[in-house]
Every structure is written in C-alpha cells, then in structure tokens.
Amino acid sequence: MFQLNFPKYSFKVKSTENKRLIFDSCxxxxxxxxxxxxxxxxxxxxxxxxxxxxxxxxxxxxTVELNQMKKRCDTVVFDQNxxxxxxxxxxxxxxxxxxxxxxxxxxxxxxxxxxxxxxSNGISHYCCKINYEEQKYLFLKEIPTFEMLQL
Numbered sequence: 001m002f003q004l005n006f007p008k009y010s011f012k013v014k015s016t017e018n019k020r021l022i023f024d025s026c027x028x029x030x031x032x033x034x035x036x037x038x039x040x041x042x043x044x045x046x047x048x049x050x051x052x053x054x055x056x057x058x059x060x061x062x063t064v065e066l067n068q069m070k071k072r073c074d075t076v077v078f079d080q081n082x083x084x085x086x087x088x089x090x091x092x093x094x095x096x097x098x099x100x101x102x103x104x105x106x107x108x109x110x111x112x113x114x115x116x117x118x119x120s121n122g123i124s125h126y127c128c129k130i131n132y133e134e135q136k137y138l139f140l141k142e143i144p145t146f147e148m149l150q151l
Contacts, residue, residue: 001038002093004122009045026060035092039122053146088118
C-alpha cells in the first residue's frame with residue numbers, strides 16, 4: 001500500500017479470492033483494502049493513538065439521510081451522548097483534495113451539524129472548526145485531541 005503521512009501502525013490484512021482485506025476495528029470486520037480504506041484505517045489509528053479518541057466512539061461508514069437519499073460519511077466521531085462531534089472524509093492518496101471534497105463533507109454536515117471537519121488523502125490532512133454563530137470556518141494547524149473537541 002501507499003506510504004502515508006501518519007506514524008506506522010500494525011494492521012491485520014489477509015487475502016481471499018484475489019482480494020486483500022483489512023480488519024476495521026471500529027466495524028469489527030474485514031473490509032476490502034482499497035486506497036481510500038488504507039487512508040481511513042490509518043486516520044482512525046492516528047485519532048485513537050495520537051489524539052486519544054475513544055475507539056468505541058468512532059463510527060466508520062455512518063449512514064446519513066439527506067433529501068430522502070442515504071449517504072455514508074466515511075468516519076463520524078461521537079461524544080458520550082452519541083452526539084456527532086466530527087466528520088472525516090477520505091480520498092485515495094493519488095486523489096487531490098479539491099473544493100468538491102469540502103462540498104461533499106459540508107453536505108453531510110447539514111444533517112449532523114458537527115463542530116469539526118477533517119479531509120485527508122493520507123498525504124495532506126485538513127481540519128477546520130465550524131463557527132455557526134458567525135457562519136465561518138477556521139482551518140486548524142493540526143487535528144485537535146479528543147479532549148480539545150469536548151471544550
């Protein structure tokens with residue numbers, strides 16, 4: 001797989017029927033190891049190990065209904081009351097992050113109304129904090145710790 005801009009983590013990977021699978025510890029199952037999934041699994045481990053996010057509060061492939069259509073957020077982090085705090089959207093490492101990527105995650109946020117958004121292709125990571133009162137967003141220099149999200 002691609003070398004990403006994350007610390008090195010250990011993953012359970014297996015091959016079956018000409019497919020490579022990676023174990024998703026949040027979903028507790030093996031999923032196809034696509035380039036985008038590789039980014040997701042690395043980001044989730046980064047959030048857990050470096051930013052101290054509780055693994056049990058991280059959901060991957062979370063379904064959201066928008067305009068009577070079901071969409072899936074790549075990752076959603078919840079608080080202790082199951083209220084969404086953060087949405088993350090991933091792209092494969094060879095995909096450039098564009099305004100369209102931010103538009104996609106903003107669409108999900110119409111429904112979830114989180115305070116933090118992350119977009120990553122595994123090489124470049126962008127995190128912004130939403131200020132609903134001023135209808136602005138501020139790009140952060142780094143992804144905050146879980147404790148900082150709670151303030």
